[in-house]
Amino acid sequence: xxxxxxxxxxxxxxxxxxxxxxxxxxxxxxxxxxxxxxxxxxxxxxxxxxxxxxxxxxxxxxxxxxxxxxxxxxxxxxxxxxxxxxxxxxxxxxxxxxxxxxxxxxxxxxxxxxxxxxxxxxxxxxxxxxxxxxxxxxxxxxxxxx
Amino acid sequence: xxxxxxxxxxxxxxxxxxxxxxxxxxxxxxxxxxxxxxxxxxxxxxxxxxxxxxxxxxxxxxxxxxxxxxxxxxxxxxxxxxxxxxxxxxxxxxxxxxxxxxxxxxxxxxxxxxxxxxxxxxxxxxxxxxxxxxxxxxxxxxxxxxxxxxxxxxxxxxxxxxxxxxxxxxxxxxxxxxxxxxxxxxxxxxxxxxxxxxxxxxx
Numbered sequence: 214x215x216x217x218x219x220x221x222x223x224x225x226x227x228x229x230x231x232x233x234x235x236x237x238x239x240x241x242x243x244x245x246x247x248x249x250x251x252x253x254x255x256x257x258x259x260x261x262x263x264x265x266x267x268x269x270x271x272x273x274x275x276x277x278x279x280x281x282x283x284x285x286x287x288x289x290x291x292x293x294x295x296x297x298x299x300x301x302x303x304x305x306x307x308x309x310x311x312x313x314x315x316x317x318x319x320x321x322x323x324x325x326x327x328x329x330x331x332x333x334x335x336x337x338x339x340x341x342x343x344x345x346x347x348x349x350x351x352x353x354x355x356x357x358x359x
Numbered sequence: 360x361x362x363x364x365x366x367x368x369x370x371x372x373x374x375x376x377x378x379x380x381x382x383x384x385x386x387x388x389x390x391x392x393x394x395x396x397x398x399x400x401x402x403x404x405x406x407x408x409x410x411x412x413x414x415x416x417x418x419x420x421x422x423x424x425x426x427x428x429x430x431x432x433x434x435x436x437x438x439x440x441x442x443x444x445x446x447x448x449x450x451x452x453x454x455x456x457x458x459x460x461x462x463x464x465x466x467x468x469x470x471x472x473x474x475x476x477x478x479x480x481x482x483x484x485x486x487x488x489x490x491x492x493x494x495x496x497x498x499x500x501x502x503x504x505x506x507x508x509x510x511x512x513x514x515x516x517x518x519x520x521x522x523x524x525x526x527x528x529x530x531x532x533x534x535x536x537x538x539x540x541x542x543x544x545x546x547x548x549x550x551x552x553x554x555x556x557x558x559x560x561x562x
Binding site: 284285286288290321322323324325326327328341342343344345346356 | 390402405406408409410412413416417419421422452455456459460461462
C-alpha cells in the first residue's frame with residue numbers, strides 16, 4: 214500500500230512538473246537538460262519520462278509575438294518569436310510570403326523554403342526581410358524538414 | 360508451337376520489365392519532396408540566391424540619398440567546385456531580385472566574362488555605313504558605365520567522415536564593390552552542407 218502511494222505521488226509530481234515545463238522559458242539563457250543542475254522536472258530519472266510525455270502530447274513550437282519595422286532603405290523586416298516546448302531539437306522549413314497594400318502576394322525568388330532548427334525548451338526567432346519596398350504585410354508558412 | 364510460346368513469353372517479359380521502370384514526372388517546385396542530392400540542385404541555388412538577396416537588402420548597402428538606382432555589373436564568379444556549374448544559375452536569380460528591388464539597374468555592356476549582350480557593340484559597328492539609316496544607330500558616349508560590381512566564388516570541400524560516409528561543404532560567396540573607390544560595400548557567405556554515402560559522387 215505504502216509503495217503504491219509513493220509511486221502515485223512520484224507519478225503525480227512528474228506530471229505536475231511536466232505541466233510546469235509547458236511554460237515559456239523565462240531565462241535569457243537556455244541551458245540544456247544534460248548540462249544544467251538537476252531539478253525534479255529534468256533529472257536523470259525523470260528526464261526520459263518527461264521526454265516521453267512531451268512526445269506523446271506532441272509538444273512543439275509556440276509562437277508568442279512578432280515585431281515589424283522598416284529599415285533605412287525602406288524594406289519591411291519582421292521577426293517572429295516563440296519558444297519550443299519539445300524535449301528534442303525541432304527541425305523544420307519555413308517560407309515567408311510578402312503581401313503588398315492591395316493584398317497581392319509579391320512574386321519573388323526569395324520566397325523559398327529555408328531550413329531551421331530550434332533548441333529544446335528554448336526561445337527562438339525567425340527573421341525575414343521583404344524583397345520589395347511595396348510589401349506591407351507577411352505570412353509565414355512552415356513544413357516538416359524531410 | 361514452341362517458337363510461338365517462346366516469343367510470347369519474351370514479349371510479355373519485356374512489356375512487364377518496361378512497365379516496372381521508373382516513371383517520369385514533373386517536379387513540384389513548390390512542395391518538392393524529392394530526396395537531397397550530394398551535388399548542387401536547383402533547391403540549393405534557390406536557397407543560396409534568396410539568402411544573398413535578403414542579406415543585401417537587409418544591409419541597406421544600396422541606400423543612398425539619390426533617387427536613381429545604381430548601375431551594377433556582374434564581375435567574375437569563380438566556380439571552384441568539382442561540378443560543371445554555370446554560375447548564371449546563381450547570378451540570374453540574384454540580379455533579377457536586385458533589379459526588382461528598385462535599387463539597381465544591371466548593365467549588359469560590360470561583365471566579368473565580357474558583355475552580356477554583344478549586340479551593344481555590333482550595333483555600333485554600323486556607324487558610317489551607307490546601308491543603314493543613322494538615326495537609329497547609337498551615338499558615341501551613350502553607354503552608361505557601371506558604378507558597382509558583384510563578384511564571387513562557389514567553393515566545394517569534400518570531407519571523409521569514415522569509410523562509408525562523406526561530408527560535402529559548399530560555400531557561396533558574393534562581394535559588392537564600388538568601382539570608383541574600390542571599397543567593398545557588402546559581402547555575404549552562404550553555407551550549404553550535405554552528409555551522405557561516400558559512394559555518392561559530388562560532381
